[in-house]
Amino acid sequence: MTSGEVLLxxxxxxxxxxxxxxxxxxxxxxxEVESKEFF
Structure with missing residues (x-):
C-alpha cells in the first residue's frame, strides 16, 4: 500500500x-504533484 492509497x-x-x-x-x-517528481 502506497502512502497515496493510505491517504485516500x-x-x-x-x-x-x-x-x-x-x-x-x-x-x-x-x-500528486510531488509523486510526479519522484517517478
Whole structure:
C-alpha cells in the first residue's frame, strides 16, 4: 500500500465532513504533484 492509497482510505472515512474532504482534496493534489517528481 502506497502512502497515496493510505491517504485516500483515511479521506474516504472522513468524507462526510465537508471541511476534511476539501482539505484531503488539496492535500491529494499536492501529493500528486510531488509523486510526479519522484517517478
Amino acid at each position: 482510505k483515511i479521506c474516504k472515512s472522513f468524507a462526510k465532513i465537508n471541511r476534511l474532504q476539501w482539505f484531503c482534496g488539496s492535500l491529494f493534489k499536492r501529493f
